Amino acid sequence: MSAARFLSLLTRVYLGLFFAYLFLPLAVMGIATFNESRFPTITPWQGTTLKWFDALAADSQMWSALWTSLIVGAGVIAVAVPVGVAGALLLNALQARTRSVAYTVMVSPVLTPGVIIGISTLIFWRPYGVTGGLLLMVLAQSSFIAAYVMLLVLARLQRFDRTLEEAALDLGATHMQAFRRVTLPFLMPSILAGCLLAFLQSFENYNTTVFVRGFDTTLTVYVASKVRTGVTPAVNALGLLLIAVTVAGAVVYEILRRAEAARAAERRRQAEAAEPPLVAATAASVA
Secondary structure (H helix, E strand, C coil), rough: CCCHHHHHHHHHHHHHHHHHHHHHHHHHHHHHHCCCHHHHHCCCCCCCCCHHHHHHHHHHHHHHHHHHHHHHHHHHHHHHHHHHHHHHHHHHHCCCHHHHHHHHHHHHHHHHHHHHHHHHHHHHHHCCCCCCCHHHHHCCCCCCCHHHHHHHHHHHHHHCCCHHHHHHHCCCCHHHHHHHHHHHHHHHHHHHHHHHHHHHHHHHHCHHHHHHCCCCCCHHHHHHHHHHHHHHHHHHHHHHHHHHHHHHHHHHHHHHHHHHHHHHHHHHHHHHHHHHHHHHHHHHHCC
């Protein structure tokens, strides 16, 4: 066996193990949803059933926790994304020496344990009458999730050609118009990725949320409490539904993306087909 074939085989084995490590637990979780056993397991198999979907539909506390997680996630997007974008723009505008100090300060929440962020947020806002709940969860989570958004936008911003802004200003645009029509469209992919990252970070957060939730319960905290008292496959049913919604959203996005790419290719083809007569007419008029 040649070295190239051995390397190709080794790469395929590695990729197979990698994807099995990622998706095998999800497959086991999904299969356990249909097991008759009251514990989320696939062994021993006690019979196939759909009753755990009925149990999920009847679990009002779980649906309330899911709704709370969605509200908090939306609030984190509304707070963390603008703050992260502003931080990236500020860092990009600073001088090198000042930028390094500011970068260290702004990234430090990412390196701080979530327990410390939760406790410090609770202590800081308590004198102002905010003792826990949706608002405090949004503020606590945004304090470190904004740093993730900032890193995403900053990485994109470092590839931005500043001469485009200067050209817009030379053509009479104000700084706000140049930002809205030149810089913001360039940053939009990273901003959308930051929104998705902020929501996912908020949705799965536990260490910070558990200290600032007050009387509200997110889905992560609810599942953790059920683990101590005895979790049922109804949680697996909810996870399976979330996976199905995620996959369906990815499929729809890919279909729309390919349709848009096909339309763009068709427009280019039509433009190229219409170009030769235009060139001929121009040449005839010159002659």
